[in-house]
Amino acid sequence: MKQVTFAPRHHQLTNIHTWTPDSQWLAFDVRPSGASFTGETIERVNVHTGVVEVIYRAPAGAHVGVVTVNPQTEKYVFIHGPENPDAQWHYDFHHRRGVVVENGVAENLDAMALTAPYTPGALRGGTHVHVFSPNGQLVSFTYNDHVLHERDPALDLRNVGVAAPYGPVVPEGQHPREYSGSHWCVLVSQTTPTPQPGSDEINRAYEEGWVGNHRLAFIGDTLSLTGEKVPELFIVDLPQTRAGWQQAGERPLAGTPDTLPAPPAGVVQRRLTFTHQRPYPGLATTVRHWVRANPQGTNIAFLMRDDKGIIQLWLISPDGGEPRQLTHNKRDIQSAFNWHPSGNGLGFVLEGRIAWCDAQTGDITFLTTDHENAPSADAVVFSPDGKFIAWMEDTNGFRQLWITETGR
Structure with a gap:
């Protein structure tokens, strides 16, 4: 194990794509905690020399955080809060955006249009946890809507969206908080405030993960017949042309004063898991995790309790079928997870240590021992070359970044 940051402040890793493509640098932000959005810089550290550089x-x-890196090129994307915040407009779920930095130049990812009729390709709220597709062309995010939040916060449902490289998008309104964006942005999930119990309808879409370059999986909250929340796994097939991204379906891409922005024509969410009858229904969202497909795009991994109530790793085909229980641990998996670039294994926290899980057998090999403090549950991330795995750990009262070799 090797500690790679030492400054007396916090260092926050995002849950995926934290490494530069050359596997030399880890990108991070300096929020004091995941829930306190007060960091002012996006930075990176060289894992071999310890040199730290400010990216933005x-x-x-304004404040910034939750940075990820394009897997193909040295390009960074992160959450940016409002400049000149005031009592009416300050950082919130529905008041934030993505910003991309490449070669030191920053530009907005998503446009904000707050004046009706709203602008196609722009959004009317805030985006969060921006993640590039494997080929680096698209960016996924979760979204909250300012327009409906102003009407009734209960109508501001969390959704999943995608930014496609078909901008710029320039809003035509006059609201002082509107801005342009470099990408064409749409929602790809569909939610309703009142899902029918026992149906495929959801009131929240979140924790998405890329399945290849043209599919996106996410967790959606369904309701059981008795009205209990049951998180299930969903997937959408995405357009593959500019015209496909820009073609509206039955409802406007940009939304209306009464409705959320709607997915492009032909983007229909499909439910993959049906767990309402299991002893422990639903995906295990008590451990925050993002669903993750292997690099081959043939298996989606997620956390769910087994029949004994233990949180295990499960796999399912993106085309459907029965999920397969991969791990058979005696104790809960304790963190978010990621696939090794080979697709041969996954990494996560188990029993307070960094664990390697064989993707075929589910066998566990521990990569670390004797942690002074348990690794953070928020992020366990392999380097693109597969040789290292990174995580966060509290050291002398501050969250620091650590790596170890994988031997793979």
Whole structure:
């Protein structure tokens, strides 16, 4: 094990794509905690030399965090809060955006349009946890809507969206908080405030993961027949042409004063898991995790309790069928997870240590021992070359970044 940051402050890794493509640098932000959005810089550290560089410094009282890296090129994307925040407009789920930095130049990812009729390709709220597709062309995110939040916060449902490289998008309205974006942005999930119990309808879509370059899986909250929340796994097939991204379906891409932005024509969410009758229904969202497909796009991994109530790793085909229980541990998996670039294994926290799980057998090999403090549950991330795995751990009162060799 090797500690790679030492400064007396916190260092926050995102749950995926934290390494530069050359496997030399880890990108991070400096929020004091995941729930406190007060960091002012996006930075990176060389894992071999310990050299730290500032990638971006937020201006005008704004704050930034949750950085990921394009897997193909040295390009960074992260959450950016409002400049010059005030009592009416400050950082919130529905008041944030993605910003991309490449070669030191920053530009907005998503446009914000707050004046009706709204602008196709723009959004009316805030985006969060921006993740590039494997080929680096698209960016997924979760979304909350300002327009419906102003009407009734209960109508502002979490959704999943995608930014496609077909901008720029320039809003035509006059609201002082509107701005342009480099990408064409749409929602790809569909939610309703009142799902029919026992149906495939959901009131929340979140924790998405890429399945190849043209599919996106996510967790959706269904309701059981008795009205209990049951998180299930869903998937959408995405357009593959500019025209496909820009073609509206039955409802406007940009939304209306009464409705959320809607997916493009032909984007229909499909339910993959049906767990309502299991002893422990639903995906195990008590451990926050993002669903993750292997690099081959043939298996989606997620966490779910076994019949004894233990949180295990499960696999399912993106085309459907019965999920397969991969791990048979005696104790809960304790963290988010990621696939090794080979697709041969996955990494996560188990029994307070960094564990390697064989993707075929589910056998566990521990990569670390004797942690002074347990690794953080938020992020366990392999380097693109597969030789290292990174995580966060509290050291002398501050969250620091650590790596170890995988031997693979």
